[in-house]
Amino acid sequence: MHQEARLQQDSLGVGESIIMGVAGTAPAFSIAATTATLAAAVGTLAPASLLYCGLIMFGVTFAYVHLNRLNPNAGASYAWVGAIFNPVLGFFAGWALLVASSVFMVSATIPAATATLLIFKPALASNPSVVTLVAAGWLLSVSAVVVKGIKPTSYTQVVMTGIEVAVLVTIVVLAIVKYGASPVHPFSLQWFSVAQFTPQSFSAGALIALFYFWGWDVTVNLNEETRDPGHAPGRGALWAMLIVLLLFLSFATITLMVLTDGEIEQSGTNIVFAVAEKLFPRPWSYMAVIAVMLSSIGTLETSILQFTRTMYAKGRDGALHPRYALLHKTWQTPWVATAVIAFLGVLFLFLSSYFPTVNLIIRDSINAIGFQVAFYYGLAGLACAWHYRKQMFHSTYNLVFLVLWPTLSAAFLFYIAVYSIPTFDITTNVVGLGGLAIGIVPLLLNRKLLRP
Numbered sequence: 122m123h124q125e126a127r128l129q130q131d132s133l134g135v136g137e138s139i140i141m142g143v144a145g146t147a148p149a150f151s152i153a154a155t156t157a158t159l160a161a162a163v164g165t166l167a168p169a170s171l172l173y174c175g176l177i178m179f180g181v182t183f184a185y186v187h188l189n190r191l192n193p194n195a196g197a198s199y200a201w202v203g204a205i206f207n208p209v210l211g212f213f214a215g216w217a218l219l220v221a222s223s224v225f226m227v228s229a230t231i232p233a234a235t236a237t238l239l240i241f242k243p244a245l246a247s248n249p250s251v252v253t254l255v256a257a258g259w260l261l262s263v264s265a266v267v268v269k270g271i272k273p274t275s276y277t278q279v280v281m282t283g284i285e286v287a288v289l290v291t292i293v294v295l296a297i298v299k300y301g302a303s304p305v306h307p308f309s310l311q312w313f314s315v316a317q318f319t320p321q322s323f324s325a326g327a328l329i330a331l332f333y334f335w336g337w338d339v340t341v342n343l344n345e346e347t348r349d350p351g352h353a354p355g356r357g358a359l360w361a362m363l364i365v366l367l368l369f370l371s372f373a374t375i376t377l378m379v380l381t382d383g384e385i386e387q388s389g390t391n392i393v394f395a396v397a398e399k400l401f402p403r404p405w406s407y408m409a410v411i412a413v414m415l416s417s418i419g420t421l422e423t424s425i426l427q428f429t430r431t432m433y434a435k436g437r438d439g440a441l442h443p444r445y446a447l448l449h450k451t452w453q454t455p456w457v458a459t460a461v462i463a464f465l466g467v468l469f470l471f472l473s474s475y476f477p478t479v480n481l482i483i484r485d486s487i488n489a490i491g492f493q494v495a496f497y498y499g500l501a502g503l504a505c506a507w508h509y510r511k512q513m514f515h516s517t518y519n520l521v522f523l524v525l526w527p528t529l530s531a532a533f534l535f536y537i538a539v540y541s542i543p544t545f546d547i548t549t550n551v552v553g554l555g556g557l558a559i560g561i562v563p564l565l566l567n568r569k570l571l572r573p
Contacts, residue, residue, distance in 0.1 A: 129272070160382075169326075171333060184505035186356075233256065235252055236410045268452065301378070336424070393409045502528065
């Protein structure tokens with residue numbers, strides 16, 4: 122196979138892009154993995170953290186929509202930042218995504234493994250060694266589906282995401298019906314008020330909330346495989362962001378209505394199941410476990426897609442070794458890049474098995490990913506604003522959606538990244554900062570990138 126081969130074009134439509142974007146953010150998984158952590162940080166202001174972080178994230182989404190129209194490139198932020206600012210800066214934007222996706226192989230597969238064990242062997246669901254072994258099995262299985270082609274991947278995603286969203290909507294509706302009149306935490310509009318935050322609590326909540334929304338940008342990493350690549354991926358990203366924002370706000374609200382503070386804290390990464398247990402008799406409550414498992418598998422799939430398409434684009438450009446741009450002769454997928462992410466995922470899972478608890482694995486990986494995501498999303502927001510700066514006074518739309526909103530979003534994301542560093546433990550800082558810094562090695566090994 123030679124590297125002039127192309128990804129499978131015209132494979133996805135707008136509907137499939139929306140599904141991919143929703144799956145990328147993994148509503149059920151994000152809620153399960155992060156809600157208890159968010160509630161511990163900001164209490165009843167969890168819905169407000171999600172609301173305002175979501176609004177911030179829309180600034181980045183608009184940036185992606187317009188940058189994708191300029192250049193539908195599978196490398197996305199790597200390609201755009203490199204073209205608008207500097208190839209080296211573009212390299213690190215792409216590198217941050219590669220690092221985040223690699224670490225995410227741990228935080229995505231762990232909940233899938235935990236959910237699997239809850240169904241088949243509940244006594245082992247809190248054993249880190251068993252959980253990581255099952256997680257490795259899921260990782261290798263999903264990698265095999267992804268390498269088989271974008272169409273089988275999208276078909277699988279439509280089914281899994283459809284079931285996941287249906288379960289979440291059912292839980293939200295029943296919670297409102299059952300607890301709307303007598304909620305555990307009396308409902309208050311202050312749950313959504315920015316005025317209730319201190320600067321410290323707002324920053325802490327935003328860093329955690331950032332993890333919820335990460336992943337919608339998979340739609341633009343698949344632009345070269347999408348029909349109407351200049352427009353469909355952007356539309357998919359916008360609709361996906363709107364859907365997941367509504368889901369996150371709804372679930373954060375009903376969590377406060379249904380669970381006590383003690384129940385939220387004890388639920389750990391099983392908060393969707395904890396809510397379902399209060400609403401449904403067994404075995405019906407286990408549909409929440411199934412939703413989290415499908416969501417984890419779905420977002421694992423989209424993370425592998427983001428990693429492989431970014432690595433493919435870098436290999437094609439010479440920013441990484443050309444071997445990473447090699448496509449399978451039959452399936453037209455970056456099989457070498459897929460093998461790399463599968464290997465890294467298994468390696469990180471093995472290392473994580475030495476952590477004392479599953480919850481600690483999830484917490485450290487979430488924080489490290491949040492740092493990486495803030496970095497490359499922020500660079501994309503600034504790239505959009507800089508490129509369109511001379512057109513910003515042509516219309517109100519240009520001023521708001523092409524320059525001001527992306528700039529403010531980028532500034533906030535960089536602030537959150539810098540603010541978070543002193544709050545991290547040593548493991549998180551090694552992964553978050555060290556993961557980014559180690560990109561210097563491949564950068565120097567591929568000096569072609571340094572030429573404008």
